[in-house]
Amino acid sequence: MTRNYGKIYAGPQALWLTVFFAAPLAIIVAYSFMKRDLYGGVLPQASLEAYRSLANPTLLSVAWRTLWVSFIATVFTILIALPCGYSIARSGNQAMRLFLVIVPFWTNFLIRIYAWIAILGNEGFLNDLLKILGLRTNSVQFLYNQGAVILVLVYMYLPYAILPLFSTIDKFDFTLLEAARDLGATRMQALMKVLIPNIRGGLVTAVLFTFIPIFGAYAVPLLVGGKDAYMLGNVIADQVTKTRNWPLASSISMGVTVLTGLAAVIFAATSRRTAQHVVEDSGIGPLSATAGIPSGGQA
């Protein structure tokens, strides 16, 4: 008789996912369909009130801004991460360079945000430098706008994009680039037509690893963005802590989850169709990737 040990081995993971993923999600789903209690918490009565209040112009404009900022930040992150991953994969001392990519994680992320404030602030290093160089006499307002949010988000999530890109590029057979050049492709054509399609698995992972957490960003827009750069994560936090409308906070959360989930599925599906075997070969298919994504809203 053979016993299905697979189920037993999967036990701890199932328990983990139930306690830390399914249960909280179920609570949020449940809260989103209840009535608000005046001082926080919920009343045990079914209601669609929370979803009705989603259709509110301020909320929709924040949602739109969140999408836009996440999109731009992801694009910049990938554009920077690609050459980084490439150069690490091709360099002689990969271990050292990977180590340097990971070093920032040793510092708490809040501290790293404050470091950016120290750099970009009105009395910050950058303004000091501009004044010393005589380029400016008074301070430039770098902080508290969308640009600052995007800059710091790109900085925060760059390692999450570099690592999967590095690992696929490292497995890439570079003679394929020579073959492309041999067959008449220019350097750029070889990269676009041969490298990119063959590292699609890593690209999908990198995009999901950056887009999803950025979409739920909270601390970065709060600390370097100010009111005009508020994102959905901040609205949710305000609903929980200030307005104390827990059902609304839950329904917005549901919106974020559905939107990111949908975006991930569509993105993964389109990439999978074009590069199925590559994704499978690299072992970092989009689905295994999503399972390990840093949870949204932490930063």
Add this chain to the structure above:
Amino acid sequence: MKGSDVTVSGISKSFGAFKALKGVSLEIKKGEFFSLLGPSGCGKTTLLRVIAGFEEPDSGIVGIDGRDVSGLPPDKRRCNTVFQSYALFPHLTVFENVAFPLRLKRLPNRLVRELVMKHLSLVQLEGHAEKRPSMLSGGQKQRVAIARALINEPSVLLLDEPLSALDAKLRQRMLVELDSIHDKVGITFIYVTHDQQEALSVSDRIAVMDQGLVLQIGSPQQIYENPASDFVARFIGETNIFAGVVASREGPFATVECEGLGPLLVEANGEAPLGARVSVAVRPEKIRIAAESPGARPELNVLSGVVEEPIYSGFQTKYIIHLAGGGSVTVFRQHANWSEGVPDLKWKDEVYLSWSARDSVVVESDAVANDEVVNGAARPPAP
């Protein structure tokens, strides 16, 4: 002829302190099937990459059809490469792999289809157009790589050990096929291999390389029958090498006094001045082996010895003979007359070896090799 001639002159290339090529010069003719043959690590791939434009030589010039192409990038040279590892694009079908160069040129779809199907049929892969490379066997991948390299209609095709990943049977078949493709397309082939059998069987001419140098250039026959040095003689097929000193010269022959063996009469094509230390090379299949002495005749060398080891391999037997004068010799005996009762030679049998002076040659002795092969037995070619 559609092919180009390729001139390589004085190419040197170092990687750090290591000299991979030390001044290589070649003149390859239009439409020729030219092989670069040498042991692994001798610089064959590096030379091919210099010709293709992947490596910038430290010095020297590559000319195609008399035009200096040094400094041109690979996509601007009219040569294409069949890579050792095939280098097929895994994200594209067989069809799109072969179509890749045409897509870059944005040719219309109808023309692309026509050209791709023509080249797939050249390599007998019409039925596999829609497969991915990962679904093909080694031999099929090889054919796709050849079709893809030919579709741009290059005037020179560079092949880097294209058959080394295939099993022995398939290698033989692909070799014949390559030869017929060469006949059909009529362009220049530069073929890199470390397998002397491959090189001998398909090449018009061969350049034998070792340690970044070209040792000899010639037709397969010239290289086999008249090797320029110990190294070439031993690398191309099995051979017996005797070290000695030139004692006299008469016409095309030299008498070489070999230690322990006495004088041997040998054909001397190159320079063999009196008193020079040289090597004498005799191919194992040129030596007759018999139980009785063939008797003394001019131009016949005769040695005696005992059978040390008979190695039967179906179509022939290989004997290792211990010579009376010391050292040992390898002899091949074909089994053409096997059924006619030629006596079987066994261990410790006394035998006479004889060969015509014309079947042995004086070769330049490599100083280093000399010490280890004084009257040494035939050696298998270096891997």
